[in-house]
Amino acid sequence: MSVLKEFNRVLKEKGYKFTSQRQHVFEVVVENDGEHLNSQEIYELVRKKYPEIGVATVYRTLALLEEMKLIYGVDFEDGFRRYEIVKDDKEHRHHHLICLECGSIKEGENDLLGTIEEEILRKDKFKVTNHKVKFYGYCDKCLKIMEKNNKTHT
Amino acid sequence: MSVLKEFNRVLKEKGYKFTSQRQHVFEVVVENDGEHLNSQEIYELVRKKYPEIGVATVYRTLALLEEMKLIYGVDFEDGFRRYEIVKDDKEHRHHHLICLECGSIKEGENDLLGTIEEEILRKDKFKVTNHKVKFYGYCDKCLKIMEKNNKTHT
DNA sequence: ACTCATATAGGAATATCTCCTAAATATTCG
């Protein structure tokens, strides 16, 4: 797996040691792509393969991985810090479509904001290097249900 | 002040009682527009005018005001929940430009994402009603300093 | 003013996350 090699390479590069704890935490985030696991969930999953790991190590490692730009922190305002793997474009994140009805979280494309960022540079003289974008609204499924209910009511 | 009348009206409408605690909390958020105060800061400011208020009441009230869509919660991932007043367009929020160098937070315009939301509706069949957008990068001031340093080094 | 549902104060409880320290371990070098 080339992701793991990259992981090892970046560790070396920054002078950090390769430990099985770090590898397991990273692997759990990689294996659960799209899940947006929180720290505790990651801790539980790592424990299945590496029961002796401590919770502080998981927190430390997640912070380290984030600093190394191998994972991203996401915040869905539910009291947990959540994480996802960094893919392809390391600089620009994908956005999330959060349904206010069913709570589903869908991932969007990551290159929608290019023109807006140019506009921000021109207008605000602010050089954007990354963004965190959440769209709230109604997903396809819920929209259809709401439409149907509307028809029934009239 | 028409904001306070609106506040009173929405309270009545939803069957909530008008209390001086609620008024003071709301006023503090209104008076500190652009500041993004956290719950504790709001608590301290309210105490200056209303010393007997309890911290739980402030938290309860902030949640209530958010539910009433009179204030918005913002998250700058510093461990505090922060709040800002809702202005003009109740449905669409402004975005924030966060400088990675000096930590400054500048507010952006709130109508940049219209075309993107149309695209999301077409592509993802997701009806956007609101968004939370943070841009990370470098502010005008820091960009200039960085440019100058670059020149010095070469 | 009386009634009563709602709201509050204050402190206890919860929960996420961080800090501390002795022991363990990865890496380097001979």
Add this chain to the structure above:
DNA sequence: CGAATATTTAGGAGATATTCCTATATGAGT
């Protein structure tokens, strides 16, 4: 390989933001 050493870890204590609990207080309708 084995020793030296700086880093990392486990586990528990600690920190701190937020919520819960309950007796008391209060707003609003009559």
